[in-house]
Structures are given as structure tokens and as C-alpha cells.
Amino acid sequence: GESVGLHLPTLSVQEGDNSIINCAYSNSASDYFIWYKQESGKGPQFIIDIRSNMDKRQGQRVTVLLNKTVKHLSLQIAATQPGDSAVYFCAESGDNFNKFYFGSGTKLNVKP
């Protein structure tokens, strides 16, 4: 399939290591944040979300951290696997979910 990550920042990690993907947002009024994973030739897939009244949220092997002071969001993936190789996007929205703004994405390469 066609790659969506030809000119994206790339993070290369060894299989089994932890990965940290960062995202900066600009709108201090944003209330809701999502991380998506996009594999080549597919639409984005929801990973985890967090509201602005939280600093941290954990899912299965993933953790999202939100620092509202510096408007920074991060996605931590524990024990990264080859199947985690994809492009990762953060997205932000107001509390009415009427529109979402996506970041430019980070390509994650997991080396076996």
C-alpha cells in the first residue's frame, strides 16, 4: 500500500523497548485529545483519548500524558512490537467535538 509517512519525523526503536511519541498543540481552549495510529493504506485507528481535566490515562500497553501548561501531549508505548510500526497522530478538539485538528504525525519504525 501507499505510505503516508514519507516526509514525517521518524522514531526508530528496537522491538521490546518503550516508545515515546510527542505532540505539541497550540489551542489552549482544546478540551479533548486523541491519539490515532495509521497504517499504510488505511484510515486512522483510535488508540487512546484524554480530557483536559486529566494529566494521565492508561490503556493496554499505552499511556497518554497531558501537560496543559506547555500544551504538550505524549504517547508512551510499552514493549513496542513490530505491529506497532505505523504513523501516529495526535488530534485536539473542543468539548463539543464539532471539529478536530490533527498534528502532522510521527512515523514509528520498530526494528526486530
Added chain:
Amino acid sequence: DTGVSQDPRHKITKRGQNVTFRCDPISEHNRLYWYRQTLGQGPEFLTYFQNEAQLEKSRLLSDRFSAERPKGSFSTLEIQRTEQGDSAMYLCASSGRGPGGEQFFGPGTRLTVL
């Protein structure tokens, strides 16, 4: 119904022609979004429907673009007088009535304007 579907998956057209894409959201999802994605970029918001009402439309959206969701179920996105710059992946997403904003994306329609 296992997810959001889009039709067609690929469309090649000549500059100046009109094209229409269809999105079928997950059943009973009341929110529906259209995005455009170009190579190496994140999805760019185009428009949002809640049921049949179009509540948001990007200011970047040319008047050549129009979207409808007549019965609050499927949606169509039409591009009139296509230009080469319209070449992109057009993504549709839907979400439900719950407190979260999780969107489920379709596979997209790849438009190539020659």
C-alpha cells in the same frame, strides 16, 4: 455493520469534472466528519454533521465542495470542477452519542485529478 465504509475506494478524474463520494457511518452514529489527507500530512478537517445538520465547515473549504447527509445516515461529498490540487485521500469518520469523541474512520477514497 462492522465499520465505516466509503465508496469508491479510488477515483481518477480529469480536471474540471465533478466527483461525488459516499460515506456510510456505523449504524446509529449521529456524528459524521469529512477530512482530507495529503501525503505526509495529518487529516485536515473539512466538515461535520450531527444527524442531518451540517454544524461545522472549514473556512479552508472551497465553495466547489459541498456535503450532505439528508437522512442523518449516509453522507455524500461532492467536488465540482475538480482541480489537480484536490488530489488527496478523503476520509470519513463517525462517532456515537457517548461522552467521548472517539471517531471511527473509514478506509478513505483516493482521488487523483489528472
